[in-house]
Amino acid sequence: xxxxxxxxxxxxxxxxxxxxxxxxxxxxxxxxxxxxxxxxxxxxxxxxxxxxxxxxxxxxxxxxxxxxxxxxxxxxxxxxxxxxxxxxxxxxxxxxxxxxxxxxxxxxxxxxxxxxxxxxxxxxxxxxxxxxxxxxxxxxxxxxxxxxxxxxxxxxxxxxxxxxxxxxxxxxxxxxxxxxxxxxxxxxxxxxxxxxxxxxxxxxxxxxxxxxxxxxxxxxxxxxxxxxxxxxxxxxxxxxxxxxxxxxxxxxxxxxxxxxxxxxxxxx
Numbered sequence: 075x076x077x078x079x080x081x082x083x084x085x086x087x088x089x090x091x092x093x094x095x096x097x098x099x100x101x102x103x104x105x106x107x108x109x110x111x112x113x114x115x116x117x118x119x120x121x122x123x124x125x126x127x128x129x130x131x132x133x134x135x136x137x138x139x140x141x142x143x144x145x146x147x148x149x150x151x152x153x154x155x156x157x158x159x160x161x162x163x164x165x166x167x168x169x170x171x172x173x174x175x176x177x178x179x180x181x182x183x184x185x186x187x188x189x190x191x192x193x194x195x196x197x198x199x200x201x202x203x204x205x206x207x208x209x210x211x212x213x214x215x216x217x218x219x220x221x222x223x224x225x226x227x228x229x230x231x232x233x234x235x236x237x238x239x240x241x242x243x244x245x246x247x248x249x250x251x252x253x254x255x256x257x258x259x260x261x262x263x264x265x266x267x268x269x270x271x272x273x274x275x276x277x278x279x280x281x282x283x284x285x286x287x288x289x290x291x292x293x294x295x296x297x298x299x300x301x302x303x304x305x306x307x308x309x310x311x312x313x314x315x316x317x318x319x320x321x322x323x324x325x326x327x328x329x330x331x332x333x334x335x336x337x338x339x340x341x342x
Contacts, residue, residue: 078187080104081135083218086179087164088133090172101129103167104215105143107159112146135225147219156212165208177202180214258322261314267293274313278306 076082088100102124108114114122122140131137146152168176184190184198198217201210267275275293282302283291296303 076183076186077189077221078183078214078218079135079221079223080139080219081133081223082183083180083215084133086176086183087168089179090168090176092167092169097129097133098124098126101132103164106163107156107215108143108146108152108219110159111151111155112149114140114142114146116140132223135223138222138224139219144220147216153216156216157208160208160212160215164211173207177207177210180210184214256322258318261317261321263310263314267310271310271313275306275310278309282306 084100084104087104088095088097091100091103105124109122116122122143128137132139181199181202184195187195190198194217198210198214201213279291279293282296282299282305283289286299286302291299291302296306
């Protein structure tokens with residue numbers, strides 16, 4: 075979700091917040107600007123309390139903030155206290171090394187939100203450009219808190235369309251890359267496992283032994299266990315398919331760049 079609201083603001087802050095930084099921690103911290111300055115009660119008249127479920131629902135865009143909280147964000151007491159609150163209570167809770175990342179993430183969130191007017195964007199982003207962190211964070215928070223937090227069906231569809239479009243674009247780029255990489259020659263499966271492959275097979279035998287209730291199994295024991303023997307044959311094919319890819323990446327990128335296979339493995 076790329077629309078500015080309490081949830082997206084809180085999630086951006088959460089990524090740079092020192093521990094404890096759970097959903098409830100960041101929600102309580104941010105909303106205390108309101109609750110410490112204005113008396114907020116729930117529908118039964120009890121003092122407003124942030125629960126784990128409320129925090130989770132807010133940060134997953136399932137609910138909107140209580141109206142009393144939204145209305146109180148425009149109270150003059152809250153507005154006047156905002157800058158000092160962020161200076162004294164919020165900024166010290168952020169990891170200094172990620173300060174620039176936070177400003178960049180929030181600025182991008184504002185810039186990409188088509189529902190915010192150009193004039194308002196310029197107003198919000200000016201303090202970030204002027205290196206007034208506390209002003210930027212507090213002004214943006216008081217604006218974000220007033221916007222609908224709950225994700226609508228239209229929002230979900232828009233996000234889904236964006237992710238699908240990105241995935242299709244990435245797949246096309248991958249296809250273009252693969253065209254230029256020669257298909258590797260398949261590595262033949264030897265009748266007798268190599269020493270390297272035996273490390274792999276030993277782990278399989280341990281799993282097989284556990285499955286049939288035995289302490290251990292040897293490779294020869296599988297002759298009496300046809301299902302496990304068949305499974306091992308499939309696993310050996312998988313092993314040498316991976317070896318084919320590893321040797322193919324080595325041939326494509328060179329012996330000194332074997333890390334490319336690790337990158338490919340991790341991405342897969």
